[in-house]
Amino acid sequence: MSAGTGGRTVVRLGAGVLHRWLALAVVVAAWEVGTRAAHSPFFPAPSRITSRMYHLWFSGPATRLFLTADATSNVVPSLLRMATGLAVSLVAGVGLGLVLGRSERVFAYVDPAFQFARVIPPPTLVPVFIVVFKLGTQMQIAAIIFSAIWPILLNTTDGARSVDRLQMETARVYKLSAADRVLKIIFPATLPKIFAGLRLSLSLSLILMVFSELLPGTANGIGFELTDAQSRSDLPTVWAAIVLLGILGYVLNAILLAVERRVLAWHRGSRGTDA
Amino acid sequence: MILEDPPAQSGERPALTRTGRWVRGAAGLAILAAASEILGRAGIVDRDYLPPASAVLARSAGLLGDAEFLSGVWSTVRAWAIGLAIAVGGGVTLGLVLGSVPVLNTAVRAIVEFLRPIPSVALIPLVSLILGTGLRTEATLIVYAATWPVLFNTIYGLQDVDPVAKDTLRAFGFSRLSVTWLVSLPSAAPFIATGIRLAAAIALILAVGTEILSGFGQGLGVFIAQAQQTIDGTTDVLAGTVWAGVLGLVINAALVLGERRLFHWHVSQTSDRS
Numbered sequence: 023m024s025a026g027t028g029g030r031t032v033v034r035l036g037a038g039v040l041h042r043w044l045a046l047a048v049v050v051a052a053w054e055v056g057t058r059a060a061h062s063p064f065f066p067a068p069s070r071i072t073s074r075m076y077h078l079w080f081s082g083p084a085t086r087l088f089l090t091a092d093a094t095s096n097v098v099p100s101l102l103r104m105a106t107g108l109a110v111s112l113v114a115g116v117g118l119g120l121v122l123g124r125s126e127r128v129f130a131y132v133d134p135a136f137q138f139a140r141v142i143p144p145p146t147l148v149p150v151f152i153v154v155f156k157l158g159t160q161m162q163i164a165a166i167i168f169s170a171i172w173p174i175l176l177n178t179t180d181g182a183r184s185v186d187r188l189q190m191e192t193a194r195v196y197k198l199s200a201a202d203r204v205l206k207i208i209f210p211a212t213l214p215k216i217f218a219g220l221r222l223s224l225s226l227s228l229i230l231m232v233f234s235e236l237l238p239g240t241a242n243g244i245g246f247e248l249t250d251a252q253s254r255s256d257l258p259t260v261w262a263a264i265v266l267l268g269i270l271g272y273v274l275n276a277i278l279l280a281v282e283r284r285v286l287a288w289h290r291g292s293r294g295t296d297a
Numbered sequence: 298m299i300l301e302d303p304p305a306q307s308g309e310r311p312a313l314t315r316t317g318r319w320v321r322g323a324a325g326l327a328i329l330a331a332a333s334e335i336l337g338r339a340g341i342v343d344r345d346y347l348p349p350a351s352a353v354l355a356r357s358a359g360l361l362g363d364a365e366f367l368s369g370v371w372s373t374v375r376a377w378a379i380g381l382a383i384a385v386g387g388g389v390t391l392g393l394v395l396g397s398v399p400v401l402n403t404a405v406r407a408i409v410e411f412l413r414p415i416p417s418v419a420l421i422p423l424v425s426l427i428l429g430t431g432l433r434t435e436a437t438l439i440v441y442a443a444t445w446p447v448l449f450n451t452i453y454g455l456q457d458v459d460p461v462a463k464d465t466l467r468a469f470g471f472s473r474l475s476v477t478w479l480v481s482l483p484s485a486a487p488f489i490a491t492g493i494r495l496a497a498a499i500a501l502i503l504a505v506g507t508e509i510l511s512g513f514g515q516g517l518g519v520f521i522a523q524a525q526q527t528i529d530g531t532t533d534v535l536a537g538t539v540w541a542g543v544l545g546l547v548i549n550a551a552l553v554l555g556e557r558r559l560f561h562w563h564v565s566q567t568s569d570r571s
Contacts, residue, residue: 043407044404045404045405045407045408046407046408046411049408064426064427126312126313127313127321130313130317130318130321130322130325131321131322131324131325131328132325133318133322133325134322134323134325134326135322135325135326135329137546138542138546139542141498141542141545141546141549142538142541142542142545143498143501143502143504143505143506143541143545144502145418145502145505145506145509145518146505146509146517146518146521146537146538146541146542147538148509149509149521149522149524149525149534149538150534150535150538152525153525153530153531153534154347225414225416228416229416229417229418229502231416232416232418232419233418233506233510236418236421236422236510237509237510245419248419248422249422251422252422252423252425252426255426257423257426260422260423260426261423263419264415264419264420264423265415267415267416267419268411268412268414268415269414270414271413271414271415271416272410272411272414275414
């Protein structure tokens with residue numbers, strides 16, 4: 023609050039931050055006061071939720087990044103399954119999408135089947151995968167892949183189809199090999215669309231990661247902790263798991279956006295793309 | 298090193314005709330069905346695990362005569378419709394308020410940014426504890442999950458409104474409210490429609506997902522969950538899944554058609570696929 027021009031910009035910056043976070047702080051404070059006054063067993067105070075989160079997951083030794091045994095045996099497997107499912111969806115979706123986008127004929131063969139597969143609400147497929155793979159990691163990863171692959175696949179197809187004609191003809195004139203055409207022209211031109219699809223796939227894979235762990239018979243995972251706490255009517259843990267999932271969703275999305283910004287730096291300014 | 302391209306690649310092949318596309322699509326589906334039939338009949342895949350397509354399709358058709366199944370589907374559709382209607386009403390209203398009052402927008406943004414990344418299915422155990430199982434739980438979860446796309450697309454659409462049109466009406470003495478009604482809302486409508494289409498798909502995910510987890514009561518998801526627990530239930534699981542897909546397909550097709558009809562004048566209709 024010092025005088026002078028430097029102080030003024032600091033004040034203005036502070037006001038911006040204040041304005042942005044004030045509403046959130048007020049809401050959290052009101053939540054705390056309201057839940058303490060109401061004493062409802064269903065709505066624990068945010069302070070209790072955060073302390074439960076700390077005790078459950080983040081009070082471990084410094085040598086293990088402060089993670090508790092519970093965190094390494096539940097949170098880590100969940101994230102690994104999600105990462106595996108998303109990685110397979112990305113590789114398969116982009117690979118297949120590039121082929122489908124460049125070949126109208128192959129696309130015509132699979133289009134109706136794909137259109138149908140992608141409108142099936144993904145949770146419906148979880149019982150199907152349970153029958154096929156039995157309960158366990160395989161089933162969970164299959165469920166994640168089957169829901170996360172569609173946005174990537176369809177967006178890649180779309181992007182690969184609409185590569186600039188002039189660029190393709192130039193490549194032909196310079197006699198670029200097929201591999202070079204894919205790597206140097208089609209793939210880069212499709213990247214913005216791939217990222218748009220990846221953003222949708224990321225939130226879908228998080229949803230399916232949780233859902234596949236919520237079903238009875240799962241051995242570990244954040245979703246398992248959630249249903250386990252539900253069956254014991256342990257509401258602070260239910261809330262803690264939900265908040266943790268929200269934070270994970272936020273952080274993962276932020277990481278993806280940062281990667282996207284880096285990778286698509288060359289594309290910036292030409293046009294903003296949206297999913 | 299660089300040789301001539303083989304002729305098949307160098308020349309552009311003529312684009313497929315409409316019939317060509319249809320024939321190939323049907324052929325693709327037929328190949329898929331035949332493959333599942335061969336795998337099942339030749340004993341490569343255990344028929345209890347993966348019944349052939351013919352059995353699944355026959356069972357799907359048979360379910361149409363099953364009054365209990367139909368009333369289950371109806372209760373799923375009802376929960377979906379109620380939840381979606383509330384989400385659309387709430388999302389558009391909130392979007393209009395936030396989109397036209399910037400101060401409120403920045404303030405609420407921080408809250409929204411913390412709520413949105415929570416995967417909506419994670420709320421199923423909590424809401425089931427508070428409200429029990431049934432229509433109220435299902436509709437509540439649908440409203441929560443389906444409001445976001447409507448809200449964000451409304452705000453996004455309002456940013457796209459032509460400022461000249463707004464200023465013109467303001468200059469002629471129209472009130473803020475009537476400018477919103479006459480200019481902003483119609484011009485944001487195509488974006489809102491896209492949001493509703495996304496919300497409709499998410500609402501179906503939540504409706505079926507909640508039912509599968511609760512496992513009893515009525516609904517398409519309940520049918521699938523119960524079939525999964527019976528010994529020879531795989532055909533029923535898959536037949537239910539077929540109907541869930543049909544439901545998704547019908548909903549999506551109806552909304553896409555509605556958008557084309559209503560907003561054929563809008564640019565978003567020329568390049569839209571996600």
